Amino acid sequence: AQSVSQHNHHVILSEAASLELGCNYSYGGTVNLFWYVQYPGQHLQLLLKYFSGDPLVKGIKGFEAEFIKSKFSFNLRKPSVQWSDTAEYFCAVNAKGNNRLAFGKGNQVVVIP
């Protein structure tokens, strides 16, 4: 079964700072990779996804993630955060052909104005 690791569960940073959230997964086969975001009081929303092709994926709101197969990683980045990026971020993975998503524990990100 797949498992997902996210480190630095709580992240606090100032507006305009750069953000990078790490995500590592354990699974030897081909995977689909996702980052979901949960804004305060809202439900989980897809931020970006990787199925195949260019390993650098661009998502909504200026986020991007890079799939590095050799490192089993799919780190999320944003060059300059805004207060509205305060949210919880979850990395998720599923094996190709298997629909169950395995999620990491999440990163609680607080952006201070």
Place this chain on the structure above:
Amino acid sequence: GAGVSQTPSNKVTEKGKYVELRCDPISGHTALYWYRQSLGQGPEFLIYFQGTGAADDSGLPNDRFFAVRPEGSVSTLKIQRTERGDSAVYLCASSLGQNNNEQFFGPGTRLTVL
């Protein structure tokens, strides 16, 4: 268009009682998923339906948990003899079909077992 809806949004029950949680997926989505999210954790997979049938129920923690989707649309998650450890947010998601499809999540039902 309407997203995934779940009812009730909150449910408080006593230990030992039976509860039903409902999920209404996005119209036209054939795949439906249930996840459970405990405090401080990411969502954990419970069960996946493709149409009316449970294609993968390997995430259900024990036989107190059961889910149905009789007409291939609305699904009900049923928990018998609830325990305090069942307290969590129960999330439902739907997708267009199998494989490589984005899962759209509902707002969840927060279950509290006293």
